[in-house]
Amino acid sequence: MNKLLAEEIYYDMVLGRLFELAAKEHYMAGDIAGFLHLDIGQEGFSVAAMKAFEKGDVFTTYREHVMAISRGIDPQAVMAELFGKASGISRGRGGSMHLFDPSHFFYGGDAIVGGQIPNAVGCAYARKFLGQEDGVMVVFGDGATSGGAFFESLNNASTKKLPLLFLCENNGYAIGTKITRVAPFEKQAKKAEPYMLTMEVDGMDAVAVYKAVKEAQHLIQDGHGPVFLEAMTCRYEGHSMSDPGNYRSKEELEICKAKDPIERMEKVLHETYLLSSEQIDTLRQRAQKVVDDAVEFATAAPEPELEELYTEVFCKGCANVVS
Amino acid sequence: MNKLLAEEIYYDMVLGRLFELAAKEHYMAGDIAGFLHLDIGQEGFSVAAMKAFEKGDVFTTYREHVMAISRGIDPQAVMAELFGKASGISRGRGGSMHLFDPSHFFYGGDAIVGGQIPNAVGCAYARKFLGQEDGVMVVFGDGATSGGAFFESLNNASTKKLPLLFLCENNGYAIGTKITRVAPFEKQAKKAEPYMLTMEVDGMDAVAVYKAVKEAQHLIQDGHGPVFLEAMTCRYEGHSMSDPGNYRSKEELEICKAKDPIERMEKVLHETYLLSSEQIDTLRQRAQKVVDDAVEFATAAPEPELEELYTEVFCKGCANVVS
Amino acid sequence: MLYREALNKAIDEAMAVDETVVVLGEDVGLYGGSYRVTEGLIARYGEKRLIDTPIAELSIVGNAVGMAMGGLRPVAEIMTANFALLAFDQIINHMAKYRYMSAGKITLPMVVRFPQGVSRQLAAQHSESYEQMLSAVPGLIVFAAGDVNYAYHALKYAILSDDPIVFIEHELLYNKKGEVDLNAEFDPFKARIVKEGKDVTIVSYLKMVDDVMAAVPEIEKQLGKSCEVIDLCSLNPIDFKTLESSLKKTGSIVVVEEDHKMGSYGAQIISWAAEEMFYSLDAAPLRISGADVPIPYNRRLELASIPTPDSITEQIVSWAGNNGI
Amino acid sequence: MLYREALNKAIDEAMAVDETVVVLGEDVGLYGGSYRVTEGLIARYGEKRLIDTPIAELSIVGNAVGMAMGGLRPVAEIMTANFALLAFDQIINHMAKYRYMSAGKITLPMVVRFPQGVSRQLAAQHSESYEQMLSAVPGLIVFAAGDVNYAYHALKYAILSDDPIVFIEHELLYNKKGEVDLNAEFDPFKARIVKEGKDVTIVSYLKMVDDVMAAVPEIEKQLGKSCEVIDLCSLNPIDFKTLESSLKKTGSIVVVEEDHKMGSYGAQIISWAAEEMFYSLDAAPLRISGADVPIPYNRRLELASIPTPDSITEQIVSWAGNNGI
């Protein structure tokens, strides 16, 4: 990883953290509603995965703000979406859980746990069919690894040797349920073993995640078939803003926070890339500015017109055809 | 296996074969309709599994006539069900695919591929909860091992260490689709490896199936948790009466028929248990008589009354309650 | 008592009287349920009876069916209606049919409960209503709890009954307050006359009952007529008797429902009225429903996609004008 | 040409004009489809475009959604309606909603097709109809092919259109004969007037259109009135214009459908007639539907569970008597 990239990753992580903190603040202020799932603690994972999987398509879940931004979607359009505004990336119709941007090959934002995985399989089939060799990455949580959609996808992707990276973000919890209470083992990669190569990485270490995803993408691009990569992470906040998170002990949370991916990356910048504290600070300030601008933009952005309610439901032609 | 049991298994296999042949005949004569899935070629598997899994609950699929009979359900009630008669085991409402008899702990006859598997998981939970230690066996085809219901069940049964035997009847085909064309490997037990002990058996060898199922049942009764047993079999007929079965070559079918489980068991009776040809013939004749009686019974049995259309839909009380 | 407390009480009491009652679902145990309906129960009844499941709705219902076959009385919770779609095969092909297909040999004493409807900006994948689909499945009883008293009595009835029952709750009702009348005889199949009236029959259920009641004073004021408001309670079977008497009295019927209009549950009620009560109708029936769109996130759009007290008032008043009421 | 041949021709021609059209489903490739709809296509277009899938309906639709996102035009076949329940999450939460949720950024040019209905003694898990459920989902177009000409034109339209479309066939129509009119302009959204008449409007779709047509001569004879028979064709959106003109002419409406009555698709049509056309109705509308029971195996019971030409005649004649028609 060169210095520029390391900086970029660090910058995106900070941007992600600050974005999430702003989202939290504006949720509490009532500017954002619905379910808001913060990615705080997992920025290293989210950012590094997006940076490493350079080209190709990405499918993910409702916990996707940081990924969306790191994928290149304008933070203003993301924040405006959280605010439900017409300038949002989904014109205020999707909200926090449903950020979509095909121009960035980002089909994120499925709120049915595991539901995006078969979609990613189909997309991988399509891309291979069309001779597009970049591959597809699907991100999902540990909670998704017990549902039929996930299992069917392992089987199908493996049968067809599809260029698909299964990237499991294992933060140990599905809302309040510890994965080990509802699965026979702790690491879910085991479920993929009959079907494909599996790998594990420390999801709190952005550099490691970057390398692992890069390696996996090369494998799938080389026609190796699907790969399963599990990243052990942890989230600092409750599942969503409506979850107080009482099921985790203070100690558990402390251990988790001690691995903070941003601090870790900061150390890397210092020690490996010899950035000064001032240089790092400049990056932070730049990120803060972007977040502040995003909030300002979102605040000022217009509400969707009421006519928006009825657009893009049916085909454009239908109404005429019938009448 | 003692002689009596060997005879019994052989007798049930012949009974099964003759029953299926009679069903086929009466389907062609128009006495039976709908989908009729014959078990010809697989009788060794079906009978031995039922005999071995003595107590406990059995869940299975639409290809279940032979299992039902071997489980102890009166062949007359089964044949009458195929004829759609009021004396049928499901009073003519279920037909060939839906034979149920809780008094024999037989919840067979689900026609949604894989649909019975989560039911069996739940039943195993209930039995364990209630301190009933016989265990549950769920039978399904190779075609069921790609669907979400199956996978979720492996995971759940394993997490809860349930007394459940997953018995896969792998006859290599799901209707016209060879399993190897739609799965990454030939033997489906591999899919269960992350979750439980897996075993394989020659499904054309009744003695081997008997032993394997016995062993598996002991394991699950001993609190070992779920076990997966895969039996390699083959069916002689098309998938159902409406399938001409053109997707299999003559040679493939010949190879398959050369392993005939009945002939094989006959040899065992001769060689190990020293039965004479006459003794074997007597068993055959006895079976033929039972099948003939079943057909006669089914033919003579009354059609259900038209009022039957509306019984057992809602609770008995509802109508009154509302009125 | 709050609606969610009433549900909790119903489950608690059913578990106390019958040891075979078990609850399963995502986060129902340690977490106490995402809407706190099962709070505290795991402490009382243990992990074997409060079963936290992984996120696998097909299995939640599929296992419940098997548990019922194996001698238990499972109460399955699906976290939100939308996820119930993953279990539709088990609900419709299994839960609803085993009794009939087996000629009554199999009974399934089980309940599947879930919250549905438009809450607050949960967007398209978390805001749906499925009474339309599930009430149309022969073999299922479908209850919809519109108030605290019904929530308690009907859920307790459902758990202890031998029938497969779908029990629908509404996302926005969990903190609704109300009384539970423990002395009254209770019939969960009976519609509830929320308010008597003589000129217009308004039929509703779940949260829309509250919205109707919020609209009624203004409607009555503007029209100078009185409305009879009925909470259907049991969506299948339907208490047509109660509807019939009301309709005979008023000569008109309005259905108010939150779900999309096209093919809605309310169409069944209007269709019944037109088919069976045609000559008692003095006016065209009216159906007030949600818009035929997936539910949008933005609050203005969201509110525009469902009936509100204001839009109910407006539509009824304008309808009354057009129909000479 | 047979109905199944018309479907085959539609798929074949769509595959020929657009290389991104792919077909996926169980036994659609080598086997040629369990109702022979895709027969011969694998020889022409190869395994990459005729994709035999394992038995995993959720993935069949879920993969099709992803294929459409990735640049293909998938045509997914579900072997029988009942199994589509396993894919309801993908159909309803994904296929129907991605366009709206993404504010139009994602388009899903895809078709999900399946046969439904009561065939011949296939019993409760193989005899169902889901137009009631699927027509109620905003974002999905639902076509129901009642004849050979429509089967060809509407399927070809569906495959080449950019909308997510559910295409419903009927188990008993595959061997139905008919002409395909290749010259006519074709509008898949338009209802088809199967027979003109002036006294009674009978609305139907899929196989029931044939049963209605079989009943009509006797009905007309007994009543001395003439019936207008309409095949809806597009179940969502509905061609209300055609219904409206007919109803204005006849003053009465009968819906005939195979599905269970409770909450049926036809309730939507009757409800519309009562709400929107009340003052044009001279008689109570009539809905003739299947019984509210899972479909039994026994042939007599099975026939008793659905409308037949005889029962249609009987019900319409007795209704006409009661309503002074």
Ligand SMILES: Cc1ncc(C[n+]2csc(CCOP(=O)(O)OP(=O)(O)O)c2C)c(N)n1
């Ligand atoms: C099919 C389905 N079931 C249940 C839910 C409710 N739900 C939303 S997120 C969630 C937990 C998911 O956990 P995990 O996959 O580990 O992701 P994380 O939130 O930890 O990132 C649940 C149960 C849902 N959205 N979809």
Ligand SMILES: Cc1ncc(C[n+]2csc(CCOP(=O)(O)OP(=O)(O)O)c2C)c(N)n1
């Ligand atoms: C969910 C579902 N999908 C499709 C079908 C149609 N179908 C019936 S049997 C069958 C093949 C099953 O094959 P397998 O499980 O190997 O059992 P076998 O018939 O070979 O014994 C299929 C696809 C079904 N009944 N259920």
Ligand SMILES: [Mg+2]
């Ligand atoms: Mg998690």
Ligand SMILES: [Mg+2]
């Ligand atoms: Mg098979």
